[in-house]
Amino acid sequence: xxxxxxxxxxxxxxxxxxxxxxxxxxxxxxxxxxxxxxxxxxxxxxxxxxxxxxxxxxxxxxxxxxxxxxxxxxxxxxxxxxxxxxxxxxxxxxxxxxxxxxxxxxxxxxxxxxxxxxxxxxxxxxxxxxxxxxxxxxxxxxxxxxxxxxxxxxxxxxxxxxxxxxxxxxxxxxxxxxxxxxxxxxxxxxxxxxxxxxxxxxxxxxxxxxxxxxxxxxxxxxxxxxxxxxxxxxxxxxxxxxxxxxxxxxxxxxxxxxxxxxxxxxxxxxxxxxxxxxxxxxxxxxxxxxxxxxxxxxxxxxxxxxxxxxxxxxxxxxxxxxxxxxxxxxxxxxxxxxxxxxxxxxxxxxxxxxxxxxxxxxxxxxxxxxxxxxxxxxxxxxxxxxxxxx
Numbered sequence: 001x002x003x004x005x006x007x008x009x010x011x012x013x014x015x016x017x018x019x020x021x022x023x024x025x026x027x028x029x030x031x032x033x034x035x036x037x038x039x040x041x042x043x044x045x046x047x048x049x050x051x052x053x054x055x056x057x058x059x060x061x062x063x064x065x066x067x068x069x070x071x072x073x074x075x076x077x078x079x080x081x082x083x084x085x086x087x088x089x090x091x092x093x094x095x096x097x098x099x100x101x102x103x104x105x106x107x108x109x110x111x112x113x114x115x116x117x118x119x120x121x122x123x124x125x126x127x128x129x130x131x132x133x134x135x136x137x138x139x140x141x142x143x144x145x146x147x148x149x150x151x152x153x154x155x156x157x158x159x160x161x162x163x164x165x166x167x168x169x170x171x172x173x174x175x176x177x178x179x180x181x182x183x184x185x186x187x188x189x190x191x192x193x194x195x196x197x198x199x200x201x202x203x204x205x206x207x208x209x210x211x212x213x214x215x216x217x218x219x220x221x222x223x224x225x226x227x228x229x230x231x232x233x234x235x236x237x238x239x240x241x242x243x244x245x246x247x248x249x250x251x252x253x254x255x256x257x258x259x260x261x262x263x264x265x266x267x268x269x270x271x272x273x274x275x276x277x278x279x280x281x282x283x284x285x286x287x288x289x290x291x292x293x294x295x296x297x298x299x300x301x302x303x304x305x306x307x308x309x310x311x312x313x314x315x316x317x318x319x320x321x322x323x324x325x326x327x328x329x330x331x332x333x334x335x336x337x338x339x340x341x342x343x344x345x346x347x348x349x350x351x352x353x354x355x356x357x358x359x360x361x362x363x364x365x366x367x368x369x370x371x372x373x374x375x376x377x378x379x380x381x382x383x384x385x386x387x388x389x390x
Contacts, residue, residue, distance in 0.1 A: 008045070009044070011079045014079070014087060015090045017039065018075070018087045021035060021036070022271045025270045025271060033056065033067055036067075047074055058070075058305065059073065062308065063300060064302075068274065071087050072087060073305055081306060094271060095275040098269045098271075099275055099290070100278055100287065103282035106261070117383050119257070120386070122379050122383060124356035124379065126267060127348060127357045129375065131357075142329075156185070156326060157330070160334035161334060163335045163338065164338040167241060171245060171249055185327025186323040190319035190323040217284065224296075225292070225293045228277075241339035254283060258283060260343060280293060344357070352382075352386055
């Protein structure tokens with residue numbers, strides 16, 4: 001059966017929808033996933049409920065940023081390889097160009113007092129936002145902080161707590177810990193059959209760093225961000241502990257303040273939160289660094305989507321795979337909480353920044369309709385005002 005007979009929309013319409021979502025979709029991965037369901041399933045009826053749920057399940061089970069991976073799958077549903085490719089480019093490109101533009105301004109004006117004042121307030125707000133997001137991720141992926149949940153999922157909570165402690169002590173992400181948690185949980189909860197059988201248990205922009213890079217650095221960027229993209233499960237915020245430990249502590253590409261500013265840039269731009277890698281890549285190695293970092297981060301989930309989509313109905317029912325991902329997710333979220341503690345200790349430097357961080361958390365708890373970009377903008381204004389008064 002031809003594509004024209006199966007669908008009520010054109011590839012061009014789908015691409016333009018994701019282009020618009022890419023430049024106007026604020027609110028982070030959970031909000032973006034909700035927009036896709038509202039627009040494509042409920043309103044336009046381009047995608048069936050079953051197709052959407054399959055895509056969401058794949059995005060949760062496989063590594064890769066949640067919203068970006070779901071968009072790729074929805075592009076694949078009716079238009080296969082070309083659909084997944086064009087949709088992913090349309091969704092990611094607007095926010096990528098925005099963070100590169102902000103990176104250019106950051107390098108040009110980063111030393112000016114007004115920009116430092118803006119990020120003074122923004123950095124504190126980001127701590128509050130990440131803390132709140134990590135809490136939501138914990139309750140959604142592992143369980144609520146109740147006795148029954150802890151009793152039922154005690155092993156996941158153990159992985160979670162161990163990952164927090166290890167991240168705080170070592171100040172780095174431990175990939176072997178994540179994989180080990182996944183394998184152990186899989187063996188305990190849903191061992192594969194084979195285990196059960198064998199065991200009883202450019203010059204124009206030269207002045208602003210646009211084309212300043214070293215080939216060896218680009219190679220390191222490519223290898224590191226590919227690794228990071230391959231181990232991000234669920235929310236794009238889960239990539240933060242990976243980025244922080246290596247970008248700041250291991251490679252010393254950015255300092256603590258620059259890293260926090262990079263997270264802030266992701267919060268104030270539309271599209272996937274993971275696009276912060278483009279900003280980080282630009283600060284490290286100009287425009288080539290931004291391109292390599294973004295491509296390396298999104299390539300793993302793009303390839304996984306294309307490879308697994310045709311067989312996903314069977315994969316999604318595999319209990320061993322689900323248990324493996326559950327174990328990894330618990331450890332990754334624990335590492336995220338640990339990273340929040342580390343960054344918070346270094347970034348909350350005085351009473352005003354502490355108050356801004358606390359106010360951000362309270363706003364997200366009690367003001368349900370408020371979006372993260374508004375908190376960031378308000379914090380920037382507060383930071384600028386405080387610095388001018390001082």
